[in-house]
Amino acid sequence: MSKKQLKLGAFFMLPGHHVAAWRYPTVKSEHIYNFEFVKQQALIAERGKFDMVFLADGPTANYRTSAFEQQSWAFFEPFTLLSSLAAVTTKIGLVGTVSTTYNEPFNVARKFASLDHISGGRAAWNVVTSAGIEAANNFGLKEELLHAERYERAEEFVDVAKKLWDSWEDDAIVFDKENAQFVDKAKVHQIDHEGKWLSVTGPLNIARPVQGHPVVVQAGSSEAGKELAAKTAEVIFTAWQTLEDAQAFYRDVKSRLAKYGRHPDELKIMPGVFPIVGKTIEEAEAKRQKLLDLVPETLGVSRLSQQLGVDLSGYPIDGPLPKLPDISEVNGLKSRFQLVKDLADREQLTIRQLYQRIAGARGHREIIGTPEQIADQLQEWFEQGAADGFNVMPPTFPDGLNDFVELVIPELQKRGIFRTEYEGSTLREHLGLERPANQFSIKSLV
Numbered sequence: 001m002s003k004k005q006l007k008l009g010a011f012f013m014l015p016g017h018h019v020a021a022w023r024y025p026t027v028k029s030e031h032i033y034n035f036e037f038v039k040q041q042a043l044i045a046e047r048g049k050f051d052m053v054f055l056a057d058g059p060t061a062n063y064r065t066s067a068f069e070q071q072s073w074a075f076f077e078p079f080t081l082l083s084s085l086a087a088v089t090t091k092i093g094l095v096g097t098v099s100t101t102y103n104e105p106f107n108v109a110r111k112f113a114s115l116d117h118i119s120g121g122r123a124a125w126n127v128v129t130s131a132g133i134e135a136a137n138n139f140g141l142k143e144e145l146l147h148a149e150r151y152e153r154a155e156e157f158v159d160v161a162k163k164l165w166d167s168w169e170d171d172a173i174v175f176d177k178e179n180a181q182f183v184d185k186a187k188v189h190q191i192d193h194e195g196k197w198l199s200v201t202g203p204l205n206i207a208r209p210v211q212g213h214p215v216v217v218q219a220g221s222s223e224a225g226k227e228l229a230a231k232t233a234e235v236i237f238t239a240w241q242t243l244e245d246a247q248a249f250y251r252d253v254k255s256r257l258a259k260y261g262r263h264p265d266e267l268k269i270m271p272g273v274f275p276i277v278g279k280t281i282e283e284a285e286a287k288r289q290k291l292l293d294l295v296p297e298t299l300g301v302s303r304l305s306q307q308l309g310v311d312l313s314g315y316p317i318d319g320p321l322p323k324l325p326d327i328s329e330v331n332g333l334k335s336r337f338q339l340v341k342d343l344a345d346r347e348q349l350t351i352r353q354l355y356q357r358i359a360g361a362r363g364h365r366e367i368i369g370t371p372e373q374i375a376d377q378l379q380e381w382f383e384q385g386a387a388d389g390f391n392v393m394p395p396t397f398p399d400g401l402n403d404f405v406e407l408v409i410p411e412l413q414k415r416g417i418f419r420t421e422y423e424g425s426t427l428r429e430h431l432g433l434e435r436p437a438n439q440f441s442i443k444s445l446v
Contacts (some may be wrong), residue, residue: 007389016396048405052093093427121210121426167203230256272364300355
């Protein structure tokens with residue numbers, strides 16, 4: 001295809017992204033912890049020619065909150081699930097979220113290399129840092145790292161992982177039966193990394209991944225997050241409410257790549273989008289209202305309190321937000337805090353109105369309408385320099401994903417801005433990303 005194509009991720013958070021998804025009439029209890037159901041959703045996304053399936057993950061379960069009582073976000077561990085999905089899909093990319101705060105790079109690099117081999121080159125790592133004292137406690141720590149420290153460690157962590165993936169040159173395995181040589185030892189390298197946060201000798205104990213490096217994804221829009229993405233990421237997931245804010249972020253991050261010797265096309269920016277699709281606008285609005293009707297007030301306030309890091313339970317639900325701390329005082333998700341605060345300020349929303357706005361999208365953009373109206377909005381952001389594609393967040397599974405694949409995808413294809421068939425076999429090929437050169441091979445040529 002000669003025309004520029006948008007990229008699409010299918011963000012799997014089962015039974016749905018809306019906080020009340022589990023109460024929706026078509027969502028069934030037997031879909032929870034059911035691999036066959038997850039497999040069917042992955043095959044639906046692959047039928048829709050999505051670039052990738054995306055799995056979020058975290059090191060805590062918020063069991064003390066009312067949100068946990070209404071819907072637990074507990075889900076399969078990403079590597080286990082994605083390895084299973086690799087065996088039943090053939091083209092779609094497989095993105096797993098793994099924190100750099102409470103892991104070690106050798107284990108993470110080895111697991112993603114394994115997933116890339118198992119899937120034939122379809123693996124991607126969503127690099128995140130982990131905030132919250134609960135997470136620290138789960139790993140035997142009494143205090144959490146500061147925001148700046150988490151990102152400093154993350155940058156070094158990704159650098160070490162890339163060195164480990166390169167520790168085997170592409171032709172290190174010679175498999176020479178006649179001369180009894182399996183590996184050319186001269187092409188397997190120690191990395192001998194000694195840094196502020198990490199000390200790793202290497203080499204990795206698995207050959208270089210099919211893609212060279214699994215695709216590196218990053219989610220975050222803080223100043224530290226943008227800089228980390230410009231230096232290390234190939235896809236960035238982000239959240240914006242307005243075209244103007246999304247365009248400003250797009251220009252900002254793309255402009256940072258040059259100082260790292262990178263071209264703007266080497267990073268794909270994919271905002272999250274929460275679509276509610278109806279064959280008519282009235283049908284779409286009715287679906288949204290049905291979901292909102294299933295959100296208890298205590299759950300809505302709890303969700304909003306979590307997003308802002310401020311307990312709102314004692315404030316009038318139909319009144320404005322109380323005075324919030326300055327973003328410099330926030331040690332959690334700074335960019336999401338600012339986005340939700342700006343939304344409330346811009347539209348003068350009450351606590352109730354604000355929690356209804358984030359009950360599904362969690363600060364991402366919510367779009368409601370017919371397939372044509374949904375496609376109009378995606379196309380506008382894509383063609384107006386606000387996005388290279390989108391991470392699609394269905395309100396419920398299976399309905400929300402089915403609606404998008406059956407109704408919106410054909411409309412995007414008709415407009416010539418989304419593929420009708422996969423043209424490659426690896427995730428890098430889907431995204432139009434080059435396979436990285438091996439840094440040890442380059443050094444040996446110098």
